Amino acid sequence: MKFINKMFVLVCLITAIFSVNAQEINPRYDQDLAERLGADEYGMKRFIFVILKSGSNVSQDSELRNEAFSGHLANIKRLVKEDKLIVAGPFGKNADDYRGLFILNVKTINEAKKLLETDPAIKANYLVPALYNWYGSAALSEYLDASDKVWKITP
Known part of the structure; x- marks a missing residue:
């Protein structure tokens, strides 16, 4: 059971990291x-x-x-x-x-x-x-x- 909980936390963490990185940066952005x-x-x-x-x-x-x-x-x-x-x-x-x-x-x-x-x-x-x-x-x-x-x- 501990293994399943650890895997669930790991999957959630990886999903969160990819979600943050999935944001697009505007190529026309003018700082x-x-x-x-x-x-x-x-x-x-x-x-x-x-x-x-x-x-x-x-x-x-x-x-x-x-x-x-x-x-x-x-x-x-x-x-x-x-x-x-x-x-x-x-x-x-x-x-x-x-x-x-x-x-x-x-x-x-x-x-x-x-x-x-x-x-x-x-x-x-x-x-x-x-x-x-x-x-x-x-x-x-x-x-x-x-x-x-x-x-x-x-x-």
Whole structure:
């Protein structure tokens, strides 16, 4: 019986060793790029995913509203230039009253909250953010360079 237990342990150990060695290394792996983007060994990193919902401010003052949303767009552009915002965009009409999303290139909810405090539409409560930790491809920020080359007219 001891022999069978020892054989079982040996077979498990050999299987584990071959399983570890069976992982494939990406032949296109670019260590410099991975390090620059902050990628872990899986090519992933932590971000903060933000869903913007309509806030409680339903003011009919179009001048104040336009000012807040002009500031919102200017803030988006600033955060992109600072490499803090890598995805932003509006939702179409929906039952959940979601207005848009951000993916922020920061690691903590607190860092994200500080960035969002600079947004005039959030400050004025036209928009309310819901923040979530998110784990995604570290290469996500690389799409920004391409996205800057495909728009023809400033939104």
